[in-house]
Amino acid sequence: MSSPKRLAQLLSAHNTRPLFDSVEAFLFDCDGVIWKGDKLIHGVPQTLDLLRSKGKKLVFVTNNSTKSRRQYAIKFQSLGLSVTEDEIFSSSFAAAMYLKVNNFPQQNKVYVVGGEGIIEELQLAGYTGLGGPEDGEKRVQLKSNFLFEHDKTVGAVVVGLDPDINYYKLQYGTLCIRENPGCLFIATNRDAVGHMTDLQEWPGKKVNLHVVYNLDNFVSLQFLFWISGAGCMVGAMCGSTEKEPIVVGKPSTFMMEFLLKKFQIDTSKMCMVGDRLDTDILFGHNAGCKTLLVLSGVTTQSTLQDPSNIIQPDYYTSKISDILELLGQ
Amino acid sequence: MSSPKRLAQLLSAHNTRPLFDSVEAFLFDCDGVIWKGDKLIHGVPQTLDLLRSKGKKLVFVTNNSTKSRRQYAIKFQSLGLSVTEDEIFSSSFAAAMYLKVNNFPQQNKVYVVGGEGIIEELQLAGYTGLGGPEDGEKRVQLKSNFLFEHDKTVGAVVVGLDPDINYYKLQYGTLCIRENPGCLFIATNRDAVGHMTDLQEWPGKKVNLHVVYNLDNFVSLQFLFWISGAGCMVGAMCGSTEKEPIVVGKPSTFMMEFLLKKFQIDTSKMCMVGDRLDTDILFGHNAGCKTLLVLSGVTTQSTLQDPSNIIQPDYYTSKISDILELLGQ
Numbered sequence: 001m002s003s004p005k006r007l008a009q010l011l012s013a014h015n016t017r018p019l020f021d022s023v024e025a026f027l028f029d030c031d032g033v034i035w036k037g038d039k040l041i042h043g044v045p046q047t048l049d050l051l052r053s054k055g056k057k058l059v060f061v062t063n064n065s066t067k068s069r070r071q072y073a074i075k076f077q078s079l080g081l082s083v084t085e086d087e088i089f090s091s092s093f094a095a096a097m098y099l100k101v102n103n104f105p106q107q108n109k110v111y112v113v114g115g116e117g118i119i120e121e122l123q124l125a126g127y128t129g130l131g132g133p134e135d136g137e138k139r140v141q142l143k144s145n146f147l148f149e150h151d152k153t154v155g156a157v158v159v160g161l162d163p164d165i166n167y168y169k170l171q172y173g174t175l176c177i178r179e180n181p182g183c184l185f186i187a188t189n190r191d192a193v194g195h196m197t198d199l200q201e202w203p204g205k206k207v208n209l210h211v212v213y214n215l216d217n218f219v220s221l222q223f224l225f226w227i228s229g230a231g232c233m234v235g236a237m238c239g240s241t242e243k244e245p246i247v248v249g250k251p252s253t254f255m256m257e258f259l260l261k262k263f264q265i266d267t268s269k270m271c272m273v274g275d276r277l278d279t280d281i282l283f284g285h286n287a288g289c290k291t292l293l294v295l296s297g298v299t300t301q302s303t304l305q306d307p308s309n310i311i312q313p314d315y316y317t318s319k320i321s322d323i324l325e326l327l328g329q
Numbered sequence: 330m331s332s333p334k335r336l337a338q339l340l341s342a343h344n345t346r347p348l349f350d351s352v353e354a355f356l357f358d359c360d361g362v363i364w365k366g367d368k369l370i371h372g373v374p375q376t377l378d379l380l381r382s383k384g385k386k387l388v389f390v391t392n393n394s395t396k397s398r399r400q401y402a403i404k405f406q407s408l409g410l411s412v413t414e415d416e417i418f419s420s421s422f423a424a425a426m427y428l429k430v431n432n433f434p435q436q437n438k439v440y441v442v443g444g445e446g447i448i449e450e451l452q453l454a455g456y457t458g459l460g461g462p463e464d465g466e467k468r469v470q471l472k473s474n475f476l477f478e479h480d481k482t483v484g485a486v487v488v489g490l491d492p493d494i495n496y497y498k499l500q501y502g503t504l505c506i507r508e509n510p511g512c513l514f515i516a517t518n519r520d521a522v523g524h525m526t527d528l529q530e531w532p533g534k535k536v537n538l539h540v541v542y543n544l545d546n547f548v549s550l551q552f553l554f555w556i557s558g559a560g561c562m563v564g565a566m567c568g569s570t571e572k573e574p575i576v577v578g579k580p581s582t583f584m585m586e587f588l589l590k591k592f593q594i595d596t597s598k599m600c601m602v603g604d605r606l607d608t609d610i611l612f613g614h615n616a617g618c619k620t621l622l623v624l625s626g627v628t629t630q631s632t633l634q635d636p637s638n639i640i641q642p643d644y645y646t647s648k649i650s651d652i653l654e655l656l657g658q
Contacts, residue, residue, distance in 0.1 A: 140492060162496070163469055163496045164496065165494065165495065165496050165499070165565075166494065166495060167491070167492045167493065167494050170494070170561055174561070190568065192568060192569050192570065192571045193569070229569065231568035231569055231571075232499055232503070232565045232566075232568045232569035233565065233568070234568055235564035235565050235566070235567050235568020235569070236494075236561045236562065236564050236565035236568070237561075237564070238564050238568075239519065239521060239560035239561045239562070239563055239564020239565070239567075240521050240522075240558065240560055240561035240564070241521065242521045242560075
């Protein structure tokens with residue numbers, strides 16, 4: 001396991017080959033690594049093709065819980081990438097697998113503060129999910145004689161990014177965790193900042209957006225829009241239940257332990273590739289993988305090299321297709 | 330200042346007179362002390378009348394931020410109690426006063442994740458509040474080219490209990506705190522459990538409510554409905570901003586410092602009367618007041634006397650009107 005404090009090396013013609021040869025499985029974050037919003041990052045298809053042709057296993061690990069694995073496979077296909085559900089590990093899937101490996105009883109229900117992706121993964125794993133998008137329009141009345149009932153058979157509450165968050169769902173989840181004996185509180189992740197949406201059109205007025213000078217000439221200038229992540233909804237539930245959640249997404253190692261059982265590859269022969277220091281790179285470190293930071297997402301070189309940053313990947317580069325060039329392919 | 334670990338004494342004919350004589354101002358929490366939902370607690374008017382007739386100052390200190398002082402005065406009147414705005418210290422008022430005593434510039438705006446009460450108190454203090462109930466129906470679209478603009482002149486975000494919480498407000502407040510230089514993050518309080526609503530009618534089906542065997546025979550059996558408090562909304566903002574708020578309500582001593590300046594009474598001559606250990610009694614302790622817990626609200630005698638409880642009031646009794654009887658009035 002590499003020390004988080006050793007300074008990251010820029011990926012070069014010198015160190016790429018040894019890295020490539022020593023790694024059997026590449027684990028990719030998606031947002032900011034494979035795509036940005038709805039746009040594929042330059043050179044991704046060729047890079048994935050090369051890795052596959054050399055017998056490397058590919059795994060796509062994302063903290064985004066709004067989609068199921070099936071929905072992610074469709075997104076990959078829509079971008080022209082042939083990726084199977086088996087290669088995708090979303091935090092929605094991780095939540096369902098956490099219940100499964102811990103023998104959560106099938107007769108117990110699961111309340112979801114989050115999107116359709118979690119509901120679908122729960123269903124595929126044989127569980128009944130309540131809430132989610134279905135409760136998006138429900139309201140609580142703060143007045144005398146208003147009765148708020150909740151299902152006593154709910155044995156777990158799963159919280160993820162929820163653009164339709166409301167008081168009803170927060171109250172429902174809170175009641176389950178506070179009142180149902182032994183009810184689990186599971187978070188897909190605690191990312192403060194979640195999605196990015198591309199803003200490709202300049203709207204002709206002064207806007208307050210992060211401007212990232214992209215190293216990839218294919219996209220000359222990128223406007224990123226930061227949206228509150230699942231950490232927001234998870235924080236809400238912590239505040240009302242006074243409990244801490246079980247986190248199943250990055251940087252928790254639950255997904256990695258699951259992957260290890262599935263692939264039987266030693267983590268020292270895995271490389272985690274991501275654009276975020278506090279989730280992707282920390283996740284890789286926590287699990288004992290090699291780590292590669294790409295600057296095509298949320299992290300800039302100056303953030304990486306700022307003295308206050310204590311999370312250092314083993315390597316960094318501008319985007320994953322640099323591997324192609326550096327290997328002379 | 331009394332030690333939090335000394336066991337609480339039951340209020341008795343023996344100790345009530347010395348307490349009464351040594352106290353110049355009584356600070357009352359409202360929910361669970363003065364009223365419960367929309368119902369006055371037995372004996373309250375007579376008790377307040379006696380205290381006033383003996384020259385005691387009365388102050389009503391509530392963490393509930395949904396109402397302004399004006400709106401609270403109306404509630405007191407509707408219950409037949411003559412209480413002036415000057416005697417009321419709500420956390421909505423505290424938020425506005427925090428800005429005022431810290432010379433927050435009047436040209437800067439304040440974004441509110443919370444109710445009408447905060448907006449009104451800000452206005453009365455000369456500030457412009459944005460958000461609040463007005464943003465209750467707004468929605469965020471998570472798609473490309475969606476532009477989320479926020480006001481760059483917002484210099485503070487105030488977060489309180491918000492039954493109309495949504496992603497738009499959380500996102501707006503998050504952007505202000507993350508992007509506007511020096512923007513303050515103020516919480517009215519962090520209570521996990523907020524309001525209680527009485528359920529006076531048994532709806533004829535199995536319900537999952539807390540049953541409190543009330544010591545007051547006037548209300549033979551009480552069903553309480555727990556609703557997530559401001560801690561829920563504050564937790565959400567902490568999760569998405571990765572910052573901690575300035576808390577102006579109980580148990581923070583900001584309100585007490587403000588009261589001290591106003592009344593010029595030494596805190597050792599004040600008695601905080603409340604139904605909650607972690608806000609009211611802790612608030613009293615923190616400020617160096619005498620403390621009296623009443624069991625007419627959320628805390629039961631068994632919770633008070635549980636070995637795990639480390640917050641001990643100086644005295645406890647079933648309800649405030651016990652003072653009348655114990656003084657032989």
